[in-house]
């Protein structure tokens with residue numbers, strides 16, 4: 001498989017810089033006339049895939065909403081991964097895994113190994129046990145043409161208490177995460193490296209579209225990461241085109257804006273979902289041009 005960063009750059013060029021989040025909240029299931037059960041979650045998720053599969057750069061199923069229904073919910077997540085493969089739509093599994101290295105190896109097997117039913121194209125991971133603890137996931141992602149999105153500056157108001165803290169050298173935690181991702185991408189993109197010549201490396205960051213000027217204030221050089229920047233917070237959390245343009249500055253071309261409820265509220269009609277995703281992709285594309 002071609003490296004994830006190269007595949008994502010091509011998908012964004014074709015469809016626009018939008019990732020549609022698949023978050024089957026109980027309230028959305030109710031609004032769509034579906035039961036709050038594994039079967040309801042399955043029908044919800046496959047309706048989204050039918051509406052936007054092959055038409056957007058990526059989808060991002062939120063694992064928690066599937067896992068809350070046990071093994072049948074996880075089976076529905078596996079079907080979403082398979083539907084992504086069938087429609088040629090990249091699947092970012094939003095499971096935010098992170099643990100000590102040996103356990104991280106098992107998470108990597110589950111979400112990044114060829115043949116695993118839960119292995120999409122990329123996985124969200126948490127670096128708060130130390131970026132180095134993610135090594136098994138970094139290694140397996142790069143070996144299989146998959147990618148990671150590492151939490152750096154998240155969209156929630158509680159994030160700054162940890163991510164803005166500075167270490168003994170005065171470097172912000174988020175900046176350390178960004179520098180580590182930059183190192184991994186530099187190796188992947190180097191002449192002779194597995195992604196030499198690609199526009200983006202495969203180790204991305206999660207940077208919320210709601211963070212205002214935090215990256216600039218903390219000295220985080222997002223463009224220097226040379227990896228994709230997954231930007232949740234668009235739509236229901238209040239960020240829009242103006243925030244996308246302001247937050248990402250000269251890193252704009254690497255941004256994959258992510259919206260879940262902002263698009264899903266248009267359902268369950270497939271055409272309405274498709275139109276909402278198209279409008280969100282066009283707005284993000286204009287803001288990030």
Ligand SMILES: O=c1ccn([C@@H]2O[C@H](COP(=O)(O)O)[C@@H](O)[C@H]2O)c(=O)[nH]1
Nearest residue numbers: 062154155156208232236237259260261
């Ligand atoms: O910093 C982060 C990281 C992840 N998320 C996830 O994105 C979606 C957002 O859903 P909306 O309905 O578009 O608000 C959700 O799955 C979060 O867990 C995030 O919001 N912020």
